[in-house]
Amino acid sequence: MRWEGDRQSDNVEDRRGQGGGGGFGGFGGRTVGIGTLVIALVGGAIFGIDPRTILALLGGGGGPVAVQQAPRSSQQGAPANDRESQFVRTTLAYTEDAWTQVFASQGAQYRPARLVLFENATDTGCGTGRSATGPFYCPADSTVYIDLSFFRLMQQRFNVAGEFAQAYVIAHEVGHHVQNLLGVSDQVHDAQQRASEKQGNALSVKLELQADCFAGVWANRSNQREQILEAGDVETALAAATAIGDDALQRQSQGTVVPDSFTHGSSAQRVRWFTRGLESGQVEQCNTFEARQL
Template sequence: MKWEGDRESSNVEDQRGGGGGGGGGFNIGGRGIGLGTVAIALVASIFFGVDPGTVIGMLGGGGGPAPQVQQQRDPSAPQANDRETRFVRTVLGYTEDAWGPIFKAQGATYQPPKLVLFEGRTQTACGTGNAATGPFYCPGDQKVYIDLSFFRLMQERFHVGGEFAQAYVIAHEVGHHVQKLIGVSDKVHNAQSRASETEGNALSVRLELQADCFAGVWANHTQQKEAFLEQGDVESALATATAIGDDTLQRQSRGTVVPDSFTHGSSAQRVRWFKQGMESGDPQQCNTFEARQL
């Protein structure tokens, strides 16, 4: 993926502490928890709706995670300029440059989200975010939150990686922001409040698949403008979509697949909708809510 030297977004808030590696620490009964345990908690929290603290407690043999004090970055300190941070700022800039014209063509103005970099734990309008939940979008403050250790977990736990795969993850979360701006997410959440668990899960799947499709739309428009893709990039994103499908994750974690419990869609569905967006470049082709077959 060719990105170095391209415009970097100014909408990144760096809340990381001054030193140490990313990801923060999880303490159970006075002893540390390895990345493998955190990765399992990540899977449970993102895809099965299980509190990651509960999972870590069970696997670590103790109670919930010990409280942590998040060291906030001094706002007056120089902005981090390592390759990983510059990459995130550039990808966010790509999303702004893609969605701005798309909204303008519809007579609307795109309001980009803030992207927050944090380590370990951080306070959000949606509650306390932590590394175990992976990247997420909070509609309450319209911010995307990322602990960059997640990208290392992608490689170690799911054996997928590469910069375009990471960009796909960011673009997917920005896709949720687009859904917030156009009113889709609010309608879905209101419908879920009146629905059964199975019906609510089905709505969640359609919401997530649309975000995957929007990520594909972003890739299409960015490729046209920046020609940033290199050989193997698309395959790495498709491999990531496959690895995080509900059926793949359930088969790995419990040995069986329960479609009614899906919240993000199967591997095939995630791949299909990302490709739909990337091949068409048209957000109108991402209406998962009216699709008869996902």
């Protein structure tokens, strides 16, 4: 992936080395993260716990709790300048440029997401965020949170490497931010409150697949603008989407696949919707909620 020398976003806060977040609080139930299933699988393998139990906990089981928006750190200081942080800032800038263009074409103004780099744990607008959740988006403070150790986990546990695969992860979480701006997230969460567990899971799948499609739209727009793609890049993103499909994770962790318990979509679905966004570059092609086939 070509990115060196391009604009870097100012909306990244680096909290690495500042210690973990306070208290024993968990998330308030409205966070969405690409890494949740991965961590459930790893936790299940290490501790012998059914990954579905871990998913229920990480998904905010027991109902939302009231939280306050996390303030910006008063000890932020100058941003780190290592290669990883430069890559993250550049990727976030790509998302800002792409979604500003999309929103402007509809006569609207895009409000960029913030992104926080942290280690172990940190305070968020949705409660205490922990590395064990993987990268996630918190609607309460419009912020993506990432512990960069997740990218090493992707390579070690799932043999998925490459900067474009990492950019796909960031773009997926920013896709949740776009859903939040459009009001899609609130509509889905409201519907889930009135739905059965099976119906709620189906809605979650559609939400996640739309975020995958939005990540594809980002890739299309950014490549048109900056020519970021190199040979093999798309394949690494598709490998990441395949590795974190619900069916692949369930098959690896428990030997069986239970479609009714899917919350993020199968490997084939995740690949299909990312590809759809990548090939079209059009948000209109990402309406998973009215699609005849996911």
